[in-house]
Amino acid sequence: MADNLSPISRLLHRRGESLQKGDPVALPIVASTTFHLPGDPQASHVYGRYGNPTVEEVEAEIGLLEGAEAVLFPSGMAAIAALFYAHLKPGDRVLVHADGYYNARALLEAYFAPLGIDIATCPTAEMAEANLTGVKLVLAETPSNPGLEVCDLAKLARNAKDAGALLAVDNTTATPLCQRPLNLGADFTIMADTKAMAGHSDILAGHVASRDPALMQPVKTWRRLGGAICSPFDAYLLHRGLATLELRVARANANALAVANALSGMEGVTGLRYPGLATDPAHGVARKQMSGYGPIVSFCLPSRELAERFIETHPLLTPATSFGGVHSAAECRARWGDKVPGGFIRMACGIEPVADLTGATIRTLSALGLRSA
Incomplete structure (x- = not known):
């Protein structure tokens, strides 16, 4: 296929390039855990935990979006765990965002600190300036969830390389359509594909991507030994979601910018954050590395009670956690x-x-x- 086509066009037509007369146009769900394997056990597929044709097709599609090899997992946290287990050992030091998705820190503190791994945290907005001496792995998330702080990824990547540290970027909020961390020097991207990539709030999935085969091999080995493989049916639903990713991301981003602009003129709304606003503190960095600013807007109302009433009475908000679905949702993150x-x-x-x-x-x-200012 022509190299001048967008990743989305290449994704949409990837399967058609290899079809033979009479083949199904839609991606089949290969549910089998076992494969015909007489004699020598070397074959394209051996056992479901080692790999699956449906899962591998979806990994290839994600790879087109990332411009890298992608490995699929049954959740975003499973992807993060695989990266940690594959690349951290006792005595290593890891630097993680202090204000991004809190379960990443909880996982490190609960399971990796007892193994003798030193855990340091840093606010997202300050990570590019952090002292990385002795750090083995940096995990950044930008824009951060839920506060939407932004880190200068190119600068962080340069500093990590100078310090001999690996850089992983959680790109869930932005997606590869709005931000390409690997192009900015990151060693890995991680995503919870549960969110916008699948886009319909009906599966759990995640992936790790990298352009360095030597860095990916331990991740793939850990998945095989640990058993954290995505199911074929969930992979198929992710495949369906990817086909409309660009359309959904464009509308969700437009909605977020419009809502943020509307909120900026309301009395009683404080702490408004959206990287796409020219007035946002992170906008200068965000516009250098992002082509779109994501679906999330964060802000404060005067009290928890008022915030809960806003969510309950808004006719188009589902009171739910998570993001990236077709419906708008909101929650008080203090819970x-x-x-x-x-x-x-x-x-x-x-x-x-x-x-x-x-x-x-x-x-x-x-x-x-609350009234317009």
């Missing part, structure tokens, strides 16, 4: 492990018409007594 004020809301925009979502947001806030 989890995030260090945020009680009135802090993470609003994840879906693919509703922009005017509908923006109008409903303004009307709901107005009904709660």
